[in-house]
Amino acid sequence: MGWSVAATRTGGGGRVRGVAPAQLVLLLLAVLWFCVAGSGGVAHAAEEENLLPPEQAFRFAARQLDDRSIEVHFDIADGYHLFRERFVFAAQPAGVKLGTPEFPPGQVKFDEALGKQMEIYHGGVTIRVPVAVVPADGEWLLTVTSQGCADKGICYPPMHSVYKVGGGLLGGLFDKHRSSRPMTSPVPPAMPILPSLGEGQIGPAVPSAAPRNDDGDRVAHVLAGHQLGRIATVFFGLGLLMTLTPGVLAMVPILSSIVVGEHVTRGRALVVSLAYVLGTAVADAGVGVAAGLLGERFSTGLLTPWALGAFTMLAVALALSMFGLYELGRLPPMTASSNRWSGGRIAVAAAAGVISALVVVRSVPVPLSGTLTDAEQTGDAIGSGGALFGMAIGMGAPLVLVGVATGYLVPRAGHWLMVTKRFLGFLLLGEALWAVSPLLPPWALMAAWAMLLLIASAFLGAFGSLGPEPRSLTRLGKGMGMVAALAGAILLVGLASGGRDLLQPLSHLRAGLMAPASTAGPALVRFERIRSVAELDARLVQAAAAGKPVLLDFYADWCVSCKEMERLTFSDPRVQARLADVVLLQADVTRNSADDRTLLKRFGLFGPPGIILYGADGRESPVRVIGFQSASLFLDSLAKAFGDDGKH
Structure with missing residues (x-):
């Protein structure tokens, strides 16, 4: 038979004279900003402008050799290649079974972005697909999923091409697509080739560029444009919105303790404040660049108990400085630097900013997770670094005003600073508990929160006397302390009575009083655990065969x-x-084993939580749930993903 051809579309100390140092820091900030905003954007625009459309870069053709074999061919343009690992062959309807595809040898190269050896094809590739079982009428559809990239490092999303076998003159090629927009660097590795897909079922979908149903999508949408000026500007705005998070608020007393000192002038306070903010921005940008360069290796390290424990210790250390145990700006290494040269306090401020940023980054999960996920998937170190740099500048802009006010308008020391530091110290301790909570059993977490609330209530004056003529703020503090004491007591009662729910510590008592004679509780969602890609593929085939x-x-x-x-x-x-x-499957990636990482990599996930949805036909839905969703939002996601499939 002849070839059927069609294009495939893709799915101090000293006093400062004047404000020259301030101008220097401002100039440095401006240079860094414009470098980030303009360096990568022009390059990406030029690269994408010179790229071939996918239908020209990878020309797909297929022909039926006989009743038991199909030949698939891709004509690959110069400067482009296809990944062998990204090929997936599927057939429908039920009754068609494929054999093991026969691939020619390709070129093996080490992919820097993926950190592994990859077999690729240049020029062209012809693949023979055996057919073990065919339908009686001889008509069926062969779906070929593939992915290719330009040698310069720009990759296209997975492509889906359909060849109709049989049907006389009506037979031929049909095209499916998800997106035709190229992406920088390869997306996460797809699943291994499925030599046999069972009774004609469509195989699992390859990770695609389809939109996901979560707040991180807005972040990914901005990053996908590769216009770093826009990226930095948007994330600057996001940073401004993050200024009231506990981690950012904790920067206020840290910066104030560095600014406050002898010979404080408005210009001096401005310079120190700018240095502090610049330190946070450089640290955050470094995190983004590391994510882009290391990819999966960065995410797996960040999610380990060691990393969570390190963040917790850092947050506790900063909290102790808030309680006056030590001053961050007066630690021996920083004091030595400050005494060694006139600009030492500026260096101290920058170093303190770097340390503070390591805590603050952890407290803004949505933009951070979205940025790091995109960086891991695309390897766009410049884009993710610029995004986090812009976000840090946005979060730090109000801090500059606070620093100037501290050094110029506000008394160098006062009761306000002590109260603020203690309050934010407790916020930091709470943030540390939140970070380490996944590593603690429920009873230990409840006990820790109860202790923190009771100690905070004592600091707020819950158990002290108001005095003869208390001020309004004193009354307010005592009231807040009493609320904290009550909350801590409730947690202790719940813990002692057997409760293990931090948010509803007494719910077990209420359930015991209201339960009917039958002790059966409400129906629970039961998941079937899967431990590997192979187990997942097998269950997907079974579910598709059952139409679920x-x-x-x-x-x-x-x-x-x-x-x-x-x-x-x-x-x-x-x-x-x-x-x-609905068939409910669950991948428990607590151990972070090789199989766990492979499962996460298959879907391009940074880590849990993440929910992938498949329709009754076995196709992966473009709708994903990343992060927490309320019941109402989750039902909306299910409706978009399943349509009528989820209603039986």
């Missing part, structure tokens, strides 16, 4: 949002009813 949609949940014991989904979303009766006829 699939929900794949990524879970870990240390994942706070996973537990929130379990307690607040999956327990909702409406959600349980909607999932009654």
Whole structure:
């Protein structure tokens, strides 16, 4: 038979004279900003402008050799290549079974972005696909999934091409697509080739550029444009919105303690404040660049108990400085630097900014997670570094005003600073508890929060006397202390009586009083655990054969949002009813084993939580749930993903 050809579309100390140092720091900030905003954007624009459309870079053709074999051919343009690992062959309808595809040898090269050896094809590739079982009428569809890249490092999303076997003159090629926009650097590795897909079922979908249903999508959408000026500007705005988070608020007393001193002038306070903010920005940009360069190796390290423990210790150390145990700017290394040269306090401020940033970055999960996920998937170190640099500048802009006010308008020392430092110290301790909570058993977490609330209530004066003529702020502090004491006491009562729910410590008592004679509780969502890609593929084929949609949940014991989904979303009766006829699979990646990392990599996930949805036809839905969603939002996501498939 002849070839059927069609294009495929893709799915001090000393006093400062004047403000010359301030002008110097401002100039440095401006240079860094414009370098970030303009360096990569022009390069990306030029690269994308010179790229061939995907239908020209990878010309697809297929022909039927005989009843038992199909030949698939890709004509690859010069300067482009296809990955062998990205090929997936699937057939439908039920009854068609494919054999093991026969690939020619390719060129093996080490992919820097993926950190592994990859087999690729240049010029062209012809693949023979054996057919073990064919339908009686001889008509069926062969779906070929592939992915290619330009040698310069720009990759296209996975491509899906369909060849109709049989049907006489009506036979031929059909095209499917998800996106035709190229991406910088390869997306995460796809699943291995499936030599046999079972009874004609469509195989699991390759990670695609399809939009996901989560707040991180807005972040990814901005990053996907590769216009770093826009990226930095948007993330500057996001940073401004993050200024009231506990981590950023904790910077206020840290910066104030550095600024306050002898011979403080307005210009001096401005210079020190700018140096502090610049230190935070450089540290945050470094995190983004590291994510882009290391890819999966960065994410796996960041999610380990060691990393969570290190962040907790850093947050506790900063909290202790808030309580006056030590002053960050007066530690021996920083004091030595300050005494050695006239600009030492500026260096101290910059170093303190770097240290503070390591805590603050952890407290802004949505833009951070979205940025790091995009960096890991695309290897765009410049884009992610510029994004976090812009976000840090945005968060630090109000701090500059605070620093100038501290050094010029506000008394160098006062009761206000002591109260503020203590308050933010407790916020930092709370943030440390939040970070380490995935590593603690429920009873230990409840006990820790109870102790923190009771100690905070004592500092707020809950157990002291108001005095004969108390001020309004004193009354307010005592009231807040009493509320904290009550909350801590409730946690202790719940813990002592057997409760293990931090948000509802007495819920078990209420349930015991209101329970009917039957002790059966509400129906729970039961997941079937899968441990590897092979197990997942097998269950997907079975579910598709039965005509059932699939929900794949990524879970870990240390994942706070996973537990929130379990307690607040999956327990909702409406959600349980909607999932009654859905195959529920769960990948527990707590151990972070090689199989766990492979599963995460397959879907381009940074880590849990993440929910992947498949329709009853076995196709992966473009709708994904990344992060916590309330029951109502989750039901909306299911409706978009399943349509009528989830309603049986």
